[in-house]
Amino acid sequence: MGTVAYVQAASLLALTVSALAVTACCIRRLLLPGWVGAPARLAETVIALTAVILAAQLLGAVGALRSGPLVAVCLAMAAATTWGVRRAPARRAGRCAAPRPASAVPRAGLLPCAVAAVAVTAVLVRWMQHTLNALHGGINEYDTLFYHLPFAARFAQDASLTGLHYVGDGPPAFYPANGELVHALGMVLFSNDFLSPLLNLGWLGLALLAGWCIGRPSGLGPATTVAVALVCALPGMAGLQPGSAKNDIVALALLLAAVALLRNGRGSRRVLVLAALAAGLAVGTRLNLLVPVAALGVAVVALEHRGGRATAAALWFGGTLAGGGFWFARNLAAVSNPLPFFGVDIFGVLTLPSTTPPAFCGTTSLAHFAARPSLFGEHIVPQLPSALGGRWWLLLALVAGGIVAGLASGRAPMARALALVAVASAVAYVFTPATAGGPDGSCFDSNTRFAIPAIALGIVLLPLVLARTQERGLAAVAVLALAVAALVRVPLNPAPVLAAAAAVGAASVLASGAWRALPRRVLATGVAALALLAGLAGWHEQRTYLDGRWARPILLEPAEEAYRVLRDVRGARIAVTGLSAHYPLYGLHLSNRVEFPATRAGARFVDPADCAAWLAALSRGRYEYVMTARRGDRPPAAADWTARHPGATRILAAAPGTTNPRGDPWSWQLFRLAPGRSPAARACDGAPRAAHPSGA
Secondary structure, X not given: OOXXXXXXXXXXXXXXXXXXXHHHHHHHHHHOOOOOHHHHHHXXXXXXXXXXXXXXXXXXXXXXXXXXXXXXXXXHHHHHHHHHHHHOOOOOHHHHOXXXXXXXXXXXXXXXXXXXXHHHHHHHHHHHHHXXXXXHHOOXXXXXXXXXXXXXXXXXXXXXXXXXXXXXXXXXXXXXXXXXXXXXXXXXXXXXXXXXXXXXXXXXXXXXXXXXXHHHHHOOHHHHHHHHHHHXXXXXXXXXXXXXXXXXXXXXXXXXXXXXXXXXXXXXXXXHHHHHHHHHHHHOOOHHHHHHHHHHHHHHHHHOXXXXXXXXXXXXXXXXXXXXXXXHHHHHHHHOOOOOOOOEEEOOOEEEOOOOOOOOOOOOOHHHHHOOHHHHHHHHHXXXXXXXXXXXXHHHHHHHHHHHHHHOOOOOHHHHHHHHHHHHHHHHHHHOOOOOXXXXXXXXXXXXXXXXXXXXXXXXXXXXHHOOOHHHHHHHXXXXXXXXXXXXXXXXXXXXXXXXXXXXXXXXXXXXXXXHHOOHHXXXXXXXXXXXXXXXXXXXXXXXXXXXXXXXXXXXXXXXXXXXXXXXXXOOEEEEEOOOOOHHHHOOOOOOEEEOOXXXXXXXXXXXXXXXXXXXXXXXXXXXXXXXXXXXXXXXXXXXXXXXXXXXXXXXXXXXXXEOOOOOEEEXXXXXXXXXXXXOOOOOOOOOOOOOOOOO
16 A cells, blocks of 8 residues: 555544544533533444444445445535534533533542553453454454454445355354444455554544443442453454454443443433444344343443333333444344344244354354353263363453342342343353354363353452442452463563553543643644654555565465455455455455355355356356355365366465464465356366365
């Protein structure tokens, strides 16, 4: 990306973010004029995210998700809300259920804040290390390359969100995709994915801000912040989320934001709607948030006075539907089922089609093993250290302690309600398909991410319920910080340590308000200098990232050599089979059209089953390149089928003995097809047959 193109893209990004900031501040001033400090910033962040995601969904619904319309809509929202603030009469803060003012909130104390800063820095160092690794070598997280970024790239290519994108496995095509949509916005503005390794750091910041706001009304901001940091340090979070497009941190941040808004809203209807929007955005990000958000809604309604429960229920349902309903409406329009993971057939009167089961982790839930203690001890318990850390028993003790204390809290109805939400989330996790993953529990360790909502709520409850005095608040911070020290291994490389310390230091300065004492001229000069420094750092990092993506072997499906051949190819149509982590085939400029040749029958996708069907699919798709692969040391059947195409030339293949970082053998082949040549009727005579073109 040249300097001029980078400056243009960075300018569009700055303009978009500035317009969203103006929009969020104006709406917050209109709705919640008495809010200040951290709760106000949290509300503004949720408003900005809601505005940009809903605007992008509107543009994507009509095929207009391009940089020009996106920036224009954001500027129009900023202009409209600015006009609205100037025209609106002044409102009294008391009518809007402002959070307790700073003078009425117990002070957290300097020592708890210092301990929290150290603990957060330790967690952030790990996140920074993984992010820098992705920036300097390419993203290697499996699901990111399997469907998260392919979805985002397809959204950016089509300027539309209404299509179903098949990636070799049926269920992901129907997943909600708010997280992928945010990545697509970065691709629309930059015409590449430079922002993608950085975005989850922003979601981590939102989660930590929400953690502070959850504890703020009780003066326990440091303790609840450390609790959230501890959750974000778990292997499924710190090991997979930073430097990737995984969306567990996205859903967690939005769920915690909803809880924090409710904690600070003191029964305000306006805050209830804002919290419902945050919860809806979470549901529109991950399916495993359906039960936590529904349970949180039930808890909110139950806490209302009898006369207001119907209104609260309507506001919560409407807000969550607005925040997360788009993707389910898309599924309903495409296949007549908003949740095609579950089919329904009632005597032929009501039929809702279902898609195929997941290809990799199956549908085996943890409940299957919980009912069979011997299998649980044989397959699940040995994975707990890799799933939850070496001292997993300490983590589970903290979670259980928080939930039990919350349930026993007679004078804190909100805490008891959150404990019930945590219990409902934990029960839902146990019965969620694929939490175990086959009869040997092969996906248990990686899919413990599905339990993150329950774990987070349990740990956050611990200081909220047990810390009733400032001395206990300090003890809570100390205990949780010691848990961080026990569970987190901090890499001591200089770059991530300095980056984490700078980020925490900057956040501390902003939170302290010390910058307000500076003269305006000095403050403006400092902001301009920081903006220039950020722009220069971004220019350097994007050059490093785009030049070094997958330059060295790091992928579980070792096809980096083929990716390097295709990195500068533009606008090619590429067919692929047998390769899950296929995102690098989109190329440096994300202009290649990458597809798994298949036909859709209702909610199911049907792969070509034989040579004739495969060659017909290649001709029908007018592909220029074909990538075939399989785990093993022999080529897949699709490689032989492709070689029978009269215009096919094999230009590259895996060297004999190729293995991935785990030592598994891999075979892959890259073909180029000459345009305008169709296979003869007898091209497939004698071709081997396979149940799947990859030969798996």
